[in-house]
Amino acid sequence: MQPSYDGLINLAKGYPFPEAIPSDALTQAMKRLSEVEGDVAFQYDGSPATEYLKDWLKAEMMRRNSWRTGDDILLTSGxxxxxxxxxxxxxxxxxxxxxxxxxxxxxxxxxxNYTDHIVTFDTVAEDANAVERELRLTEANGHPVRLIYVGTSFQNPTGYVMSPEFRRDLVALAEKYDAFIAEDGAYDQLWFEEPPPLLKSFDSLGRTMYLGTFSKTLAPGLRVGWACGSSVLTDLMGRFKKDLGNPLVTGMVSYVIQFHNYDAHLQQLRAAYRRRAALMEFALVEWMPPECQWLPSQGGYYHWLSYPAVVDGERLRARSYDQGVNFLPGRHFYPHAPRDVSALRVSFSYESERNLVEGVKRLGNVIREMLAGS
Amino acid sequence: MQPSYDGLINLAKGYPFPEAIPSDALTQAMKRLSEVEGDVAFQYDGSPATEYLKDWLKAEMMRRNSWRTGDDILLTSGxxxxxxxxxxxxxxxxxxxxxxxxxxxxxxxxxxNYTDHIVTFDTVAEDANAVERELRLTEANGHPVRLIYVGTSFQNPTGYVMSPEFRRDLVALAEKYDAFIAEDGAYDQLWFEEPPPLLKSFDSLGRTMYLGTFSKTLAPGLRVGWACGSSVLTDLMGRFKKDLGNPLVTGMVSYVIQFHNYDAHLQQLRAAYRRRAALMEFALVEWMPPECQWLPSQGGYYHWLSYPAVVDGERLRARSYDQGVNFLPGRHFYPHAPRDVSALRVSFSYESERNLVEGVKRLGNVIREMLAGS
Structure with missing residues (x-):
């Protein structure tokens, strides 16, 4: 939890808002699990409901055109x-x-934790040539890129949705340079207008592992996620995954999905986050100076706000805090950040609707003051 | 779950018996957690109850003379x-x-998963000279031992309790050869007569990390354990531990400990396992041929049964299965096992008391028949 005092509006938190978490359904699921299955749900292997969950996830990946023959599901901790x-x-x-x-x-x-050689490409530029230059250069320097990690839809922190064309480009480049793609789909169920296709759905070569999670759609504290891709890889991942899974919580998630109308829950979530995003955008238009920029939100949790380089990021954060509003400075989201990237992330996922508007207002006032004073 | 058919008595399973798992208390804990803390218990950081649990574990380690200045607790997945x-x-x-x-x-x-260089010493011999020879030889071969992993009390699979003297010897050898000790205490709360001291309690040098778990005392499927040792190491472990913990389940365990008389629960468990161990020993005395040997159980889950080398392990397992009893062959517990180690593990933790006796009877009959026929 961020440090907090009375009146601090925390736009830094990438958490679901309290009512978004179906805690009653989860508690009932545990009660039912315990009644129906006795000790089985509490043992190492967990409940037979785990199999149901894996089958359900497989069907879900099929529905999203992202299941290839030879794929498998591995349950993960987020x-x-x-x-x-x-x-x-x-x-x-x-x-x-x-x-x-x-x-x-x-x-x-x-x-x-694994390498010092972290190279990057611009999240929103969609410049396949630049990506290829980076791949070629890194390989020429003796450090071939073996893994490409991307957030494809409503990306954290930008909210950006990668175009289908660029998803195809990345698959082709991964094939050409013998790299593997990790597609992080943490937010992709939280679309506002239409579900974006998965990058994995464009991959006929089996070079993509999709990484999903129930953190944004049920609760982060459950730590239930999944990897979907070639069973050769999921088997190997499973061998290294020596925490033995999380049988009880997996059973709870499975019961919620079976017995608590998960689809309706998702629809409610989408409507709630759409409304929150719209409110925050309304406040951004209303309160930010014209020098600031942001993308309209299509889903997920975040707005990425660019501000003029004359505004010092450290001072902006300190002054905002004094005015009772917090955000995440942009430099946190870069592996090799310059001191100030003149951008910040504000989340519309957690604070009350009223606070979202008030928080943006406070932040806008601080930026205006700093622009006027600098 | 092991394959099972009607009438199979599964002495292979290292699981708690169904009634040993306080599933009502766990369900109530989750309900209470949800009522008292709302969404907080379901978010990334989890409930404030996590702090209570860590403080309780610290107090517990102090009570067991195994907390040094500069130590810390890291919650782990088992x-x-x-x-x-x-x-x-x-x-x-x-x-x-x-x-x-x-x-x-x-x-x-x-x-x-980490090295091909796995060297061993005999679990029950307590031969410090042999351990030192192994440490010296391995170092001379260019593969210095950096980690020593030991089950110290009611060890899996032997049930053996390491003497205080040998615990001291291991600490001294770790210091002399610059190795670190991982002490697995998974079973050490399940003592029958008196609690054994921790190896860590003999370590004044900070070379031991104690690894504990609630798998045997609450439920394996919770996946809640802890590491206790130098904070320099627990910090580093935490950096690598990228599953972000298990906030919801940690909160549940904390509530069970606070509100459900965990001490009384432990006392009941000890009495139940003591009774089960005694029943199995009674059956071993009654049904095993005189050529078989085992140690009297002082705690934990297992008996380790040695049988004459003329009995073929594969055939013993197949015939026992045909007679409706299963066990774990001894070779599973060796990194470089010979084809047959003439020993097996039977668990008194899971099957009903009646089945424990019947299972040993069946197994004894098979061994007797094989001895008579060979």
Whole structure:
């Protein structure tokens, strides 16, 4: 939890809002699991419901045109464990990983545990030539890129949705340079207008592992996610995954999906986040100075706000905090950040609707003051 | 779950018996957690109850004389994840790990993920000279032992309790040869007469990480364990532990400990397992031929049964299965097993008391027949 005081509006938090978490359904699921299956759900192997969940995920991946013959599902502790296991398989000290900039900060930390060679491409530019230059250069330097990590839809932190064309480009480049793709789909169920296709659905070559999670659609604290891709790889990942899974919580998630109308829950979530995104956008238009820029949100949790370079990021954060609003500075989302990237992430997922508007107002006022004073 | 048919008595399973799992208390804990803390328990950081659990574990380690200034607690996914993280820190392809033979089979798998150099010492011989010879020889071969993994009390699979003297010897040898000790205490709360001291309590040098778990005392499927040792190491382990913990289940365990009289639960468990161990010993005395040997049980889950070398292990297993009883062959517990180690593990933890006796009877009859026929 971020430090918090009375009146602080925390736009830094990438958490679901409290009512988004179906805690009653989860509690009922555990009660039912315990009644129906007795001790079985509490033992090492967990409940037979785990099989149901894996079958359901397989059907889901099929529905999204992202299941190839020979694929399998591996349950993981959130999407991040999937990335960790792929790093363990594909990276060594010599090889490199290619990631977006900006990207999910925890993913950067995971990659750093495996290699010093982290190279990047611009998240929103969609410049396949630039990506290829990076792949070629890194290989020429003796550090071939073996893994490409991308957030494809409503990416953290930008909210960006990668075009189908660029997804195809990445698959082709992975094939050409013998790299493997880790597709992080953490937010992709939270679309506002229409579901984006998965990058994996464009991959006929089996070079993509899709990493999914229930963190944004049920609750982060469950730590239930999955990896979907070639069974050769999921088997290997499973061998390294020595935490023995999470049988009880997996059973709970399976019961919620079977007995608590998960589809209706997702529809409610989409409507709620769409409304929150719209409110935040309304506030951005209303309160930000014209020098600031952001993308309209199509889903997920975040707005990525660019501000003029004359505004010092450290001072912006400190002054905002004094005014009772917090955000995540842009430099957190870069592996090799300059001191100030003149951008920040605000989340519309957690604070109350009223606070979202008030928080943006406070932040806008601070930026205006700093522009006027600088 | 093992394959099972009507009438198969499964003495292979290292599971708690169904009534040993306080599933009502766990369900109530989740309900209460959800009512008291709302969404907080379901978010990434989990409930404040996690802090309570860590403080409680610290107090517990102090009570067992195993807390040094500068120690810390890291919550893990069972004891096994603790070992995995220590392997990741201490082992590379060149260095070696020293383990008991026989030892916990999953631990062997974890070590194999990190090194080919797995050396052993006899679990029950308590021969410090032999251990030192192994340490010296391995170092001379260019593969210094950096990690020593031991089950110290009611060890899996032997049930053996290491003497205080040998615990001291191991600490001294670790210091002399610059190795680190991973002490697996998975079963040490399940003592029948008196609690054995921890190896860590003899370590004034900070060379031991204690690995604990609630798998045997609450439920395996929770996947809640902890590592206790130097904070320098727990910090590093935490950096590699990229599954972000298991906030919801951690909160449940914390509530069970706070509100459901965990001490009384432990006392009931000890009485139940003591009774089960005694029943199995009674049956061993009654039904095993005089050529078979086993140690009297002082705690934990297992008896380790040695039988004459003329009995073929594969045939013993097949015939026993035909007679409706299953066990774990001894060779599973060795990293470099000969074809047959003339020993097997039977568990008194899972089957009904009636089945424990009947299972041993069936197994004894098969061994007697094979001895008579061979």
């Amino acid at each position: 999407a991040l464990q999937g990335l960790d296991l792929l790093c363990r398989i594909f990276l060594d000290e010599r090889s490199a990983v290619l990631i977006q900039a900006p990207t999910y900060m925890e993913a950067i930390e995971v990659c750093r | 004891a096994l994840q603790g070992l995995d993280l220590l392997c990741r820190i201490f082992l590379d392809e060149r260095s070696a790990v020293l383990i008991q033979a026989p030892t916990y089979m999953e631990a062997i798998e974890v070590c194999r």
